[in-house]
Amino acid sequence: MDLQHLQACLLAAPESVPSEGDQGAGFEGLTPAAVLVPLVPRPEGYQLLLTRRTDHLRDHPGQISFPGGRVEPEDASPAHTALREAQEEIGLDPGLPRILGYLPTYRTGTGFHVFPVVALLPPPFDLSLDAFEVAEAFEVPLSFLLDPANHHRERMHYRGALREYTVMPYGERRIWGATAGMIQSLWRRLQTPGGL
Template identity: 55%
Template sequence: MTRRPAITQPQLVPVTSIDDHLPAVPAAALTAEAICARMAALPTWAPEFAGDGGLFTDRAPAGAAVLLPLVQRDDGLTLLLTRRTDHLRDHAGQISFPGGRVEPEDDGPVATALRETEEEIGLSRDYIRVVGQLPIYSTVTAFQVTPVVALVEPGFTLTLDSFEVAEAFEVPLAFLMNPAHHRHHRFEFAGAERRFLSMPWHDAGREYFIWGATAAMLRNLYRLLSGSP
């Protein structure tokens, strides 16, 4: 098993490059209709990131699913994200999608993503329309994560699980689908190396440091929506 060092302060890891040479996904491809059509077409494509590239735990791999909730706002789609509380064992304080471990009663990853989303942030499935899935992503914490892409009708009210979720916020999808905001980082410690992607979002004077698995899955969404092979 390849072990990788844990990263506790990702903001301090040097940036090695920024992908401002790559094109942004056109606005016409970021509508609800275009995303539904793209997901339904099931194009042949390979995810850019299949996983974090190693483990720093001895536990057996576990299935998980997350929801990529695309909220249909009047001025364009936004992505609903969460910031996890600081005391959690896995991914404490990090920006993440709502989601979690697959339970025996779940009928597949979509059921897991919808259940976990309702439990974590109180977003009712009545507002959610699932439109597809991205390839499984393997994390350093031994989760095999299925990202479930969904459209969300506005008008919902969130009720956060205060044990797991510190806050929920929205980021314009156009910002995340522009590689000029995608930064590559490289970290070495005791002969081991980690590389990761970040997409920092600033709002009302605050920085939300989107990085790691969350940023990698968003980059895979970019590859799909941009039509990259």
């Protein structure tokens, strides 16, 4: 993958950041949050660093996710939120990732307005997982995640309605929900001449 092309496909700056309870621009009281989308260059190709949340958490227990969380009042930007949360959740040194750009914001069915911050994370790096929040951190080949053959549609009843969503099975892990949605957003951004 050409990093220059990737950066050209990403938003150069995050979309406007809503304050908590903002009623404008379709936010309707959604909670602002940001996630780090870390691309790890390995000899075999780029990997995406993901985490699995612990089963006892109130929000998205046991799900595969990117490091991230709610925007706090002291956060200067979505990138600051994503780096702070990655440090808290997986012990990632905030000076290591190189911000490449941003994906379009993602609104979740559980009330979050998420700012995906795409970053290059060159090895070596050390992780120290917060055992309360994170059950594991692992890497998945980006080529696997961006292959539409690995994007499956499933349905479930949620809050009285039948919902469709994307699942990306990887071994025994199921990547779905907002995480799969943001990966698909990255895939769509790369579908331009000179892409993958």
